[in-house]
Amino acid sequence: MNRSKRLSVLLLVLVIFCVLTLGVSKYEERKEKIKNSDEIIMELNSEDVTELSWEYESKTFAFHKDENWLYDEDEHFPVNEEKIDQLLKNFQSFGVSFVIEDAEDISQYGLSDPLCTIHIGMGEENYEILLGNYSEMDEERYVSIGDGNVYLVQDDPLDSFDIELSDMIRQNEIPEMESVTEIQFAGSENYKAVYRRIIRFLIVRRTYILLKKVPGSCL
Numbered sequence: 001m002n003r004s005k006r007l008s009v010l011l012l013v014l015v016i017f018c019v020l021t022l023g024v025s026k027y028e029e030r031k032e033k034i035k036n037s038d039e040i041i042m043e044l045n046s047e048d049v050t051e052l053s054w055e056y057e058s059k060t061f062a063f064h065k066d067e068n069w070l071y072d073e074d075e076h077f078p079v080n081e082e083k084i085d086q087l088l089k090n091f092q093s094f095g096v097s098f099v100i101e102d103a104e105d106i107s108q109y110g111l112s113d114p115l116c117t118i119h120i121g122m123g124e125e126n127y128e129i130l131l132g133n134y135s136e137m138d139e140e141r142y143v144s145i146g147d148g149n150v151y152l153v154q155d156d157p158l159d160s161f162d163i164e165l166s167d168m169i170r171q172n173e174i175p176e177m178e179s180v181t182e183i184q185f186a187g188s189e190n191y192k193a194v195y196r197r198i199i200r201f202l203i204v205r206r207t208y209i210l211l212k213k214v215p216g217s218c219l
Contacts (some may be wrong), residue, residue, distance in 0.1 A: 033100065033101040033102060034098075034099075034100050034101075035098075035099060035101075036097065036098055036099075037096055037097065037098060037099040037151075038095065038096075038097070039095065039096055039099065040094065040095045041094055041095070041096055041145060041147075041151060042091050042127065042129075043091075043092065043093055043094070044088070044091050044092060044120065044122065044127075045092070046084075046085050046088040046089070046092065048122045048123070049065070049088055049120055049121065049122055050064060050065045050122060050123060051063070051064050051065070051120065051121030051122075051126075052064075052084060052088065052118075052119070052120055052121070053118075053119045054116060054117065054118040054119065054161050055116065055117045056115065056116040056158075056161055056162060057115075059164075059165075061165065061168070063079060063084065063168075064121075068081065069081050069084050071168070077168075077169070078169055078170040079168060079170060080167075080168050080169060080170040080171070081170070083167065083168055084168075086160065087160055087161065088120070090155065090160055091120065091127075091157075094153070095153070095154075095155075096143070096151040096152060096153050097138075097140060097152055097153065097154050098138065098140070098151065098152035099149055099150070099151055099152075100149060100150040100151075101148075101149050102149065103148070103149060103150040106132075106144065106150060109132045109133055109142040109144075109150050110133030110142060111130050111132040111142060111144045111150065114130040114131055114144075115131050115132065115133075115158065116130075116131040116157075116158055116161055117129070117130055117131075118130075118131070118157070118161065127145060127146075128145070128146050129143065129144070129145055129157070130143065130144040130145075130146075131143055131156075131157060131158050131161075132144070132150075134156070135152060138152055140153055140154050140156070141153050141156040141158060143157075
């Protein structure tokens with residue numbers, strides 16, 4: 001093999017070595033962007049939140065606050081404000097256990113077509129939280145908050161947002177029957193029952209006595 005051929009072979013080997021070195025370098029650079037983390041990526045005060053909505057599967061719910069929380073589609077809907085607070089509590093101190101910085105292909109984490117999208121409005125500040133695939137290996141959920149990173153979170157918000165509209169209804173408190181002195185029934189027939197205290201043989205017992213029809217009475 002003459003000198004020129006040896007130089008060509010050496011040059012080819014050098015090029016291959018440089019390409020491999022560059023590839024390993026890029027891989028290591030990419031690898032360094034995937035790391036464990038105990039970062040708090042979101043902190044909010046539920047008192048400052050004025051809008052909350054989410055889309056999960058075929059369901060979409062939206063609420064806004066005007067002194068009290070209201071359901072966007074029906075402002076007469078009795079909203080359970082404690083339930084709103086429970087939902088927002090997921091993000092009061094939203095911590096992660098794993099971060100993928102500057103993720104290029106979020107589809108592999110289920111975030112290009114997320115399972116659930118949550119919108120939180122705080123005046124001029126707004127958040128959009130995407131909930132993606134569940135990692136069976138880590139037993140955690142992939143999440144994005146729109147900052148270019150992908151996170152794994154141990155406390156899965158999807159558990160809280162997988163609910164029905166009926167779960168958001170404020171339930172009226174039922175009074176203790178010991179304090180009830182009168183009950184009225186209205187409909188095609190109207191009745192009133194009044195409590196009277198009856199003492200017999202030194203035994204006190206509680207009795208409701210049906211008195212009469214009450215024309216035109218209502219609840």
